[in-house]
Amino acid sequence: MINGWELVIGIEIHAQVKSKSKLFSSSSTEFGSGPNSQVSLVDAAMPGMLPVINKFCVEQAVRSGIGLNAKINNKSIFDRKNYFYQDLPQGYQISQFKDPIVGNGFIEIESEGQSKKIGIERLHLEQDAGKSLHDQDPNLTFVDLNRSGIALMEIVSMPDMKSPDEAVEYVKKVRSILRYLDTCDGNMEQGSLRADVNVSVNKPGNDLGTRCEIKNLNSFKYIHSAIIYEAKRQIRLIESGENIIQETRLYNIDSGETRSMRSKEDAHDYRYFPDPDLLPLILEDDWIKKIRSSIPELPDQKKERFIREYSLSEYDSSVIVSDKSTSDYYEKVVKDRNPKLVTTWVTSELFSVLNKKNLSIDESPISPNHLGELIDNIDNGKISSRQAKEIFEEMCETGESANNIINEKGLSQISDEGELEKLVDNVISSNPENVEKYKNGKDKLFGFFVGEAMKLSKGKANPKVLNELLKSKLNT
Amino acid sequence: MFKPYILENMEFDKDSLYKLGKLSKIQIDESKLKSLSSDLGSIIEFINRLKSIDTENVDPTSNSLDQSLVMRDDIASDVNSANEILENAPQKELDFFSVPKVIE
Numbered sequence: 001m002i003n004g005w006e007l008v009i010g011i012e013i014h015a016q017v018k019s020k021s022k023l024f025s026s027s028s029t030e031f032g033s034g035p036n037s038q039v040s041l042v043d044a045a046m047p048g049m050l051p052v053i054n055k056f057c058v059e060q061a062v063r064s065g066i067g068l069n070a071k072i073n074n075k076s077i078f079d080r081k082n083y084f085y086q087d088l089p090q091g092y093q094i095s096q097f098k099d100p101i102v103g104n105g106f107i108e109i110e111s112e113g114q115s116k117k118i119g120i121e122r123l124h125l126e127q128d129a130g131k132s133l134h135d136q137d138p139n140l141t142f143v144d145l146n147r148s149g150i151a152l153m154e155i156v157s158m159p160d161m162k163s164p165d166e167a168v169e170y171v172k173k174v175r176s177i178l179r180y181l182d183t184c185d186g187n188m189e190q191g192s193l194r195a196d197v198n199v200s201v202n203k204p205g206n207d208l209g210t211r212c213e214i215k216n217l218n219s220f221k222y223i224h225s226a227i228i229y230e231a232k233r234q235i236r237l238i239e240s241g242e243n244i245i246q247e248t249r250l251y252n253i254d255s256g257e258t259r260s261m262r263s264k265e266d267a268h269d270y271r272y273f274p275d276p277d278l279l280p281l282i283l284e285d286d287w288i289k290k291i292r293s294s295i296p297e298l299p300d301q302k303k304e305r306f307i308r309e310y311s312l313s314e315y316d317s318s319v320i321v322s323d324k325s326t327s328d329y330y331e332k333v334v335k336d337r338n339p340k341l342v343t344t345w346v347t348s349e350l351f352s353v354l355n356k357k358n359l360s361i362d363e364s365p366i367s368p369n370h371l372g373e374l375i376d377n378i379d380n381g382k383i384s385s386r387q388a389k390e391i392f393e394e395m396c397e398t399g400e401s402a403n404n405i406i407n408e409k410g411l412s413q414i415s416d417e418g419e420l421e422k423l424v425d426n427v428i429s430s431n432p433e434n435v436e437k438y439k440n441g442k443d444k445l446f447g448f449f450v451g452e453a454m455k456l457s458k459g460k461a462n463p464k465v466l467n468e469l470l471k472s473k474l475n476t
Numbered sequence: 477m478f479k480p481y482i483l484e485n486m487e488f489d490k491d492s493l494y495k496l497g498k499l500s501k502i503q504i505d506e507s508k509l510k511s512l513s514s515d516l517g518s519i520i521e522f523i524n525r526l527k528s529i530d531t532e533n534v535d536p537t538s539n540s541l542d543q544s545l546v547m548r549d550d551i552a553s554d555v556n557s558a559n560e561i562l563e564n565a566p567q568k569e570l571d572f573f574s575v576p577k578v579i580e
Contacts, residue, residue, distance in 0.1 A: 021552040028552040035571040036562060040555040056550030077538045084501050086575045099538075132578065142572035145561070269499055274538035282544035 001163075002228075005201045005235050008208055009167045009227060010159035013174055014152050015184040016128065016192040017060045023127055023151035024051030024094065031190055035144040043149040045089035050277055057151040058281065060183040061101050061125050062291050064153055067177045067298055068120050070105025072288050076124075078278040081270045087130035087143050095154075097272045100124035101281065107177065108300065109169040110318065118170050119158030128152050153184065159198065159208075164227040168220045171195050172322065176299050179324045194218045199230045201238070209234065210244040214251050214258055226251040230258050302327055310339035316347055325361045332368035333375070341375050349389070353396050365396045374402035381462055382406070383413045415462040417469065420453075423461065424469045427452045438474055449474065488513045488520070 001007070022029060025042035042049040065072050077099040080092040102123035108115050130148040132141050155174060161167045175193055178184040186193050195218075200211035214230055217223045229251075234244050249258040297305070299321045306317040306327075320343075321327045334342040350371065354364060374391060377383045383391065383406060391405050398405075414420060427449055428435055438445040449470050454461055493513060497504040504512065558571040567574045 020550050025555070026548075026551060026553045027555045030552075034558060036558040036573070037571070038555070039558075039561045044561055052548045053545055054550050055547035058547060082499075084499075086573075086578055098536075133572070134578065136572075137569065137574070137577075139577050140569060140574045141576070141578045142569060142574055144572055269495075271499070276539065279539050279541060279543050279545045 002201075002231055002235060004203065005231070006204055007162055007164075007227070007231050008159050008200050008202065008211075009161035009163075010198040010211075011157045011161070011167060011170060012196040012198075013155040013157075013171060014128075014194050014196070015064075015155060015174075015178055015186075017057045017125075017151035017153055018183055018185055019054060019056050019060060019151060021054055022149040023054055023057050023125065025149050027149070029150050031192075033146060035142075036146065039145040039148065043089070043145055045091070051094065051275075053278070053281070054151065057125065058101070058283070059291060060151075061123060061153055062283065062288060063181050063295065064155075064178060064183045065102030065105065065123050066292055066295055067181045067183075068102070068105040068107055068123065068155070068174070070120055070123065071103035072283065073099065073101055073103055074283050074285070074288075075099065076101040076281045076283075078125075078275045078281070079272045080275045081126075081272055083270060085129065086141060087132045087145070087148065089130070089145065089148065093127050093129065094275055094278070095126035095272075096124035099280075101283075107170070107173050109166065109173050111163075111166050111169060116160075116166070118160045118166075121156040121158055123153050123155045126152050126154055159200075164224045167197060167227055168224050171223060172220065173299070176322055176324070180296060180298050180302075188218045188220075191218055195223055197223060197227060197230075199227055199234070200244075201231050201234045209238070210246050212244065212246065212258075213248045215248055215261065217251060222251055222253060225256055226258060229256055233258065299324075299327075306330075310334060310343070312339070312343060316343050319347060323361065329361050329364070329368050333372045335372075337372060337375055338379050341379060342372075345371060345375055345392075349392055365399055366392075370395060370401050377402055377406060381413065381415050381464070384459075384463055387413065387459070413462045414457055414460045415465050417465060420457075420461055420465055420469055423453050423456045424449075424466070424473055426456060427470075428473060435474065446470070446474070488516045 016029075017023070019029060021027060022040075022043065025040040027038045027040040027043055030038065040049075042051055062072055076096055078094050079097040081095045081097070082092040084091060100122045104122070105120035106117050107120065108117055110116075128147050128150040130143055130145040132143055134141050136142045157170060161170055171193075175184075175186040175188075178193070179186045184193060188194065194216050197214045197217060198211045199214065200209040202209040212230060212234070214226045217226055230249070237244060248261045250261045251258050302321045303317045306312045306321060307314065312320070319326075320330050326346075330342070330346050333346065350361075350364065350366065353359075353366075354361060357365075359365070374388060374395065377391075378385055378388050391402055394400065394405050395402060431449070431452065434445050434448060438449075450463070450466060453466055453470065454463075457466075490509065490513075493509065493516070494504060562568045562571065562573065565573050
């Protein structure tokens with residue numbers, strides 16, 4: 001709600017299918033190759049070329065549909081969506097209109113501490129367009145067709161979201177599910193996953209307002225701020241007595257504003273019709289069943305299992321499972337180890353280093369094995385947690401294993417009672433006055449003795465053993 | 477939800493004709509207006525005649541062949557070099573197609 005206005009948000013996600021070749025041609029989908037180096041005659045729409053569908057892309061769409069709890073349609077149709085643009089050589093995009101490959105589904109998101117269902121209207125397969133570069137020449141637009149024809153899944157939500165936070169949670173959840181399924185790499189910076197957001201506002205109890213669509217948002221931050229800007233713009237217009245025009249708008253990441261995209265004025269007249277080059281896509285039940293049986297554990301299930309198996313809190317569990325790589329990392333470390341220690345080290349120490357260095361968990365300077373080794377040393381009392389932090393920092397810098405650093409620096413903790421007893425005796429005999437005061441009731445001095453003994457041990461004394469020894473010696 | 481474009485009850489007046497021309501990137505000459513209107517009008521009339529057939533229990537036909545799509549395996553192959561694909565481009569810069577500036 002903004003100033004007594006309700007927001008209604010629906011989202012179309014375009015997710016690039018993870019496949020080696022394009023939807024209707026054999027050219028490679030690899031990112032970052034030289035311009036126009038991955039363009040077949042089909043992608044360039046040379047006359048007489050015919051599209052042949054990629055079976056794996058179909059499988060990926062079905063797998064995604066299952067992950068979104070959606071109905072898989074046995075029969076779907078490819079249509080032509082007609083429009084003119086320089087990065088669309090065919091003059092139409094092959095898409096699915098009336099009969100998509102995947103129908104109704106839903107996912108669950110967290111909103112204000114509660115679980116909320118967001119409906120999925122459909123998922124369909126379509127071709128991506130090429131890429132236009134407008135800033136290379138003052139008078140020309142450059143076109144690269146490498147992306148032309150790559151398979152996209154368009155995932156259309158119901159208008160079930162009521163706030164920018166819910167919208168972001170929704171996109172995060174869909175992205176997470178697709179990454180678990182390995183059907184889309186979810187890389188938003190490279191444009192593998194982008195969102196078109198429909199926003200309208202209305203007074204509670206009134207009919208829905210006219211919506212505007214903000215195109216091509218490729219970060220959670222932009223989705224959030226574009227929705228706020230757009231909702232406020234609509235409210236301002238309505239409150240000053242003007243009407244909202246249904247239109248497509250672009251979000252400017254520098255100014256944080258949205259503006260009308262005039263080039264799309266006629267775009268709503270796409271003149272869809274079934275593509276005569278493509279027969280109906282028929283999927284056998286057995287094939288769908290086979291795919292269904294290969295679906296891996298998804299984030300919601302994994303979250304429950306982590307809570308059950310490792311006694312994680314709701315919060316820790318959802319943080320760890322939200323990203324597949326993070327949950328894989330965590331499971332490698334936690335195997336046969338103390339979950340509480342592992343959770344703390346992963347969610348606080350490791351995450352803070354990754355944040356600071358702006359790295360993903362796949363780029364972590366510390367491997368799961370190395371972190372596990374460090375935790376073993378803490379758990380068996382060989383090093384103190386203070387020492388562990390030092391070693392951890394060094395591991396980040398050098399990539400060395402914990403054991404190597406401990407051996408090299410002679411860092412291991414002194415837990416041997418005989419050795420510690422000598423230290424304790426030493427401290428007691430050199431501070432007779434304080435011993436006297438302590439025995440007369442000045443309990444606070446205990447910390448002083450611990451400090452002195454630690455100093456003598458050069459910080460290596462096992463604090464637990466040391467405390468016990470001191471207590472028994474001072475209290476007799 | 478699905479509305480095939482031409483099957484709408486579309487009067488081929490001047491405005492509709494210009495709009496269709498614009499969408500199809502075809503320039504419509506003022507002198508051709510009359511003949512085009514009547515040609516398109518008779519096509520629509522023909523389609524409308526088909527609409528009188530009762531198709532209540534018939535599934536929509538998207539393709540007249542009684543076959544389904546054949547799929548290929550996901551194998552990427554080297555297709556063309558940038559040089560080859562740009563060979564027929566009316567205008568190119570570096571390894572890009574180039575067109576008059578499009579302003580978004």
